[in-house]
Amino acid sequence: MKIDRLRAYPIAIDRSEVFKIATGSSLTAENVYVKVESGDISGWGNSSPNSVTEETTESILKMLRGVQNEIQGADLEIEERWDELSRRHPHDPSALAGIDIGLYDLQGKIEGKQVFEIYGGKNRGVVTDRTIGIMPLSDTVEHAREYVDKGFTALKIKIGLDLLEDIKRVAAVREEVGGDIRIWVDANQGYSVEESITLCHKLADLDVAFVEQPVKEEDLEGLKKVTEESSIPVMADEVMKDHETAEKICSQEIADMVNIKLMKCGGLTGAWKIVDVLEEYGVDAMVGCMGEDVPAIAAGVNLCLTTDRIKYADLDSHFMLSDMVFEGLEFRDGKLWLSGKTGLGIKVMEDKLERYHMDLEGVV
Numbered sequence: 001m002k003i004d005r006l007r008a009y010p011i012a013i014d015r016s017e018v019f020k021i022a023t024g025s026s027l028t029a030e031n032v033y034v035k036v037e038s039g040d041i042s043g044w045g046n047s048s049p050n051s052v053t054e055e056t057t058e059s060i061l062k063m064l065r066g067v068q069n070e071i072q073g074a075d076l077e078i079e080e081r082w083d084e085l086s087r088r089h090p091h092d093p094s095a096l097a098g099i100d101i102g103l104y105d106l107q108g109k110i111e112g113k114q115v116f117e118i119y120g121g122k123n124r125g126v127v128t129d130r131t132i133g134i135m136p137l138s139d140t141v142e143h144a145r146e147y148v149d150k151g152f153t154a155l156k157i158k159i160g161l162d163l164l165e166d167i168k169r170v171a172a173v174r175e176e177v178g179g180d181i182r183i184w185v186d187a188n189q190g191y192s193v194e195e196s197i198t199l200c201h202k203l204a205d206l207d208v209a210f211v212e213q214p215v216k217e218e219d220l221e222g223l224k225k226v227t228e229e230s231s232i233p234v235m236a237d238e239v240m241k242d243h244e245t246a247e248k249i250c251s252q253e254i255a256d257m258v259n260i261k262l263m264k265c266g267g268l269t270g271a272w273k274i275v276d277v278l279e280e281y282g283v284d285a286m287v288g289c290m291g292e293d294v295p296a297i298a299a300g301v302n303l304c305l306t307t308d309r310i311k312y313a314d315l316d317s318h319f320m321l322s323d324m325v326f327e328g329l330e331f332r333d334g335k336l337w338l339s340g341k342t343g344l345g346i347k348v349m350e351d352k353l354e355r356y357h358m359d360l361e362g363v364v
């Protein structure tokens with residue numbers, strides 16, 4: 001089976017609310033959808049520009065333009081394509097993820113299977129958290145109440161700018177939502193090692209499940225020290241890129257868990273390579289997101305269904321968009337459900353695709 005065509009669709013959709021974290025805030029979400037075709041069957045993937053991998057809509061389009069000719073006409077051997085592209089484009093993991101996810105959607109549709117089925121997974125709902133950005137205490141509590149009322153059973157609270165205020169915010173949310181709702185926090189590198197240790201002890205009293213990346217990405221020793229002294233599990237995120245960094249984190253016991261993000265590791269192929277490392281060391285993970293839209297979120301759900309190593313899902317960035325271009329991914333009873341359609345389980349709405357398409361030069 002050959003890949004006949006690759007196309008890119010840069011898309012801009014307003015966020016339904018401003019989202020602020022320790023490293024910045026944004027109003028509009030840009031995404032690049034990647035469409036790959038074989039005969040009359042199409043697969044859809046999704047690349048998300050982001051500050052972590054330092055990819056922009058322009059850099060993603062440039063990468064896709066550069067590889068278009070070699071992809072078109074190549075065999076649909078996804079791992080082979082991934083190995084070649086990741087070796088030659090190590091700084092474009094999000095662009096690579098768009099291609100990779102699109103190819104899995106295509107393969108599933110060709111085989112008449114859902115992507116997780118190809119890997120022996122079974123369909124079920126996946127509990128996702130809803131993230132609360134950094135905001136004043138009363139707004140934090142209001143958002144927590146709203147999300148719990150909408151059915152979310154897990155909340156992720158962004159922290160990292162003010163230690164005492166953060167502890168108060170988390171305590172207020174715990175009081176508001178009660179003990180049945182799971183809470184975890186993400187400091188996005190906002191604290192020193194000492195602050196992080198203090199924070200973790202306080203959060204343990206509030207039944208917080210874990211803390212994400214409390215210290216700077218480059219401070220591996222610091223992260224390890226926090227992990228050793230913390231009374232709650234510590235998850236590596238910004239420092240955790242791909243299967244090679246997973247190996248380092250696991251073998252040196254730098255963190256208790258890792259956050260797998262498809263945009264950082266080059267899509268599903270990269271994620272499964274990480275899962276292999278986690279299996280070897282018996283380390284658990286969360287699947288996270290970085291502003292991506294429905295195709296990549298659906299890929300994250302498919303990923304969860306193929307391994308028991310992923311214990312948590314933070315697959316909520318599509319909820320922050322004011323509109324959807326794809327249908328098929330449903331949120332019900334606190335969980336994300338795939339539609340049962342082949343591939344990733346999603347379907348593009350052409351009128352919406354047209355509406356949000358950015359008019360840029362050099363689009364492939």
Ligand SMILES: [Mg+2]
Nearest residue numbers: 186212213237
């Ligand atoms: Mg994080």
